[in-house]
Amino acid sequence: MKRSPLLRKLRFFLRRLVAEQIVLVLTLLFCVGATLTVVSVWQLSEQLIQSQAQQNAATSVQNLQMARTLYSDSVVGRIREQAGITATHDYRNIAGGIPLPATYFIELGEQISSNQAGVGVRLYSNYPFPWRKETGGARDQFEREAIAFLEQHPEQTFANVETFANRLSLRYAAADVMKPSCIACHNSHPDSPRRNWQVGDVRGVVEVIQPLDSLVQKTQWNLVGLLGLLLTLFILGLSGLVIAIRRLNNISQNLELEVIERTADLVNANQELLFEQEKSNSLLLNILPPKIARQLKDGSKPVADGFGNVTILFADIVGFTKLSESYPPRELVDLLNEIFSAFDNLCESLRLEKIKTIGDAYMVAAGLPEPREDHAAAIAEMALAMQRELMKINVAKNINITLRIGINSGPVVAGVIGKKKFIYDLWGDAVNTASRMESHGLPGQIQVTESTYELLKNQYHFEPRGAIEIKGKGKMQTYFLQ
Template identity: 50%
Template sequence: MITSKIKKFSSLSFTKAVDFFKKRTIASLILLLFTGVSIATIDMINLSSELINTQALQSSLLYADALQHARTLYNEAVVDKLKNEESININYNHFEQTKTIPFPATFLIELSERISKDNRGVSVKLFSDYPFAFRKAPNPRDPFEREALAYLAKNPDQPYTRIMNVNGKKVFRYAQAEIMKSSCVACHNSHPQSTKRDWKVGDVRGGLEISSSIDFLVQQNRKGILSGVAMISGLFGLAGIGVWIVFNRLKKVSIELEQKVRIRTKELSEANESLSAEQEKSNNLLLNILPKPIVERLEGGEKNISDAFAGVSILFADIVNFTPLSELVRPAELVEILNSIFCKFDDLSANYGLEKIKTIGDCYMVASGLPESCPDHAERIADMALAMQEVIRNVGADLNIELDIRIGINSGPVVAGVIGKKKFVYDLWGDTVNVASRMESHAVNGSIQVSESTYQLLKYDYVFEERGMITIKGKGEMKAYILKSKIKPMN
């Protein structure tokens, strides 16, 4: 059934798809074209943005590296050689004094100012939370510089970058940490205009910022994107025309294929329904002779089914004087009487959750507690026995004939299993079965005789009459009881 549903769904989906493309070919091609161009455009924009960012970052890194090399060269080639010369001073206001050279940091600041002045697209500057008192712009002046200082303090080895709109232009802003070296620590901790005097080697003193305009790069990339989109649109358009031509040629083939699919689907559906019906008939036949759990195990491929049950109650019932009755009535009438009785017994078995094992002539065998165990197996079998007596009385009254029944019950362990290859039989074996049969054959007509084991399970909820010891073939003396009725619960 599941396979049939899947095939029906696949066929329906295919049919709807074919109908859609046949009726809306141009619209479908336009939709595909628009989708393809949109995806390609988005990818190109993303790639373009990544390229711009990478290019701006590389340019900033080169600027920063060149500035650091310039400061290092100035420090080693000029400051280190002249700092011990008494006639040479090192100070920030070197333009105002003769024989004075700038500090390395002052040199870098002034170099940055000249680069920014000569290159309109690039701005270079140093910023810090602790500048010398003589600086005109002592603190970070915008959110970027404040964010950069906070980030660089935690990540001195990583640059901080942002793309921002500055005065209507897109600017790539780059900042890297200015880290205190041993030569800088001594100066900053001793200079009279230093605003912080507890610097240590490795501290982040501030940041070196390089800002570069990327408007030109954005415009160039935008032109490239538009050109690429136009080219892709043209290619997609040509592809769409090709698809349209091929689709028209395949239209006839698709119609023929659709017809074949429908015919084949119908054949498969009919075959599947026929198979399901036959399988259902087979299952129903099996359920008539075998318990449902056993049928499920057989369908699952299990072989040699046999189980041991520790607690089961077995009932044998025999219609008294049925053999003489068979000689007094016609065969059809005899079968009708027996069928009426056993059908009612079958209904009782189903109502009490019992398992009918078999009938032999006018003998009826039923078990409780298998093929699925239950703790109240004795109570169920006792209730059915009492109900069977009522059935016999009612059938006899309806047919105006004398009918009676003899019932025997025993409880204990049994082995149950399926025997047969072509004709299955679910049967029971064990001493418990034999004793139950003897309880029935040695019972008084019209009575329900139970063994000691069954009596012990029922004695608190049912009324019994002790029969005493009876002789059982192969077992010797056994104590037996007569089940009279069920004790009604007190309100």
């Protein structure tokens, strides 16, 4: 009895020390988390700003080139033979003069540059005409590198973010490729610096300069606001945590007095826990294959394996969406439950592994988690049986819905990932291809890939569908299982 107050004081001191350590750790974690968040958001913002700026610059270059092409073909090309009208760079000093396409393009870029602060448009080349010798060539390192790169890779673009005219800007350059309508003029003009131009040659470079500093500044202010919000939330959360810890300390002191009284209750709770564990084990075996369930209970990580010979089936109910428009929700769910329950019974009888259902889609596989030689034949039997079951339900319910089924065979990885609401799932190209077989199939048909066909061609009758275009796969030879 004499040591009891001393023990209480010792426990109180230890709890207080632990609480202070928790607050310190949380403060450090917040600082690290806030820093990582701000850095990540900043990097993402920079990427988005540069990506959007490049898209805008690409659109500007395309529009400028289209404007020049339209001017060259629809204006200069139509009036070239008209008496008294001359296309020349010095059109302002010549009666009846109109600007050459390049002159028109250059002056259009100058107008854009003068009307939009920080924005610039340039046309430059290694072969400027004499009257543009001082302004038409490369003026800095970026322009020299752009010409050198685009002469080797005219189909690509050249861009860089740098300080230009004291502003952080995106400099975006694209090749100015010689068009058929320009060849004759450039090869015959008396002042042309080059007379052997061919279609597709890089005549020069079109550059668009787009300032980024205002967008970056806005992003910085947004980050400051984000940091302030995080700090406010942390202070509020930390204050609540401190209050909660103090309250918990008081509660824990009272709970110590009730430990003896709760001992008997714990015995009963342990018995109930054993009962719930049995229920949980039963539920787990209903959700996952026994082998996978054992691995989960044993704590094996990761719960995943590779399987070289597996056949996967995807089935989708065609007409279910339209049927849902006329069916009450409860009856619709009952109908879907009846259909999938019938499919589940087929899985059990054929010793297949049901993977999951998504809406009105059904996925099943054979050859895992226990390998089997007849995996393709088992899935083929499943597909045919599913069609028969759905026909029975159609007759019984006086409805008309069909299945679109896709099958593929190949290697997969199967297992369980995550901590909550986990399921036994499959990954791999063979799974994606099976899904494509379903989505690119026909209502009422069972479409299989060539790999499945090769495994079953001597056991079942198939109708060749021929080569079809499959999204993400290209042309594929497929067959209908009859």
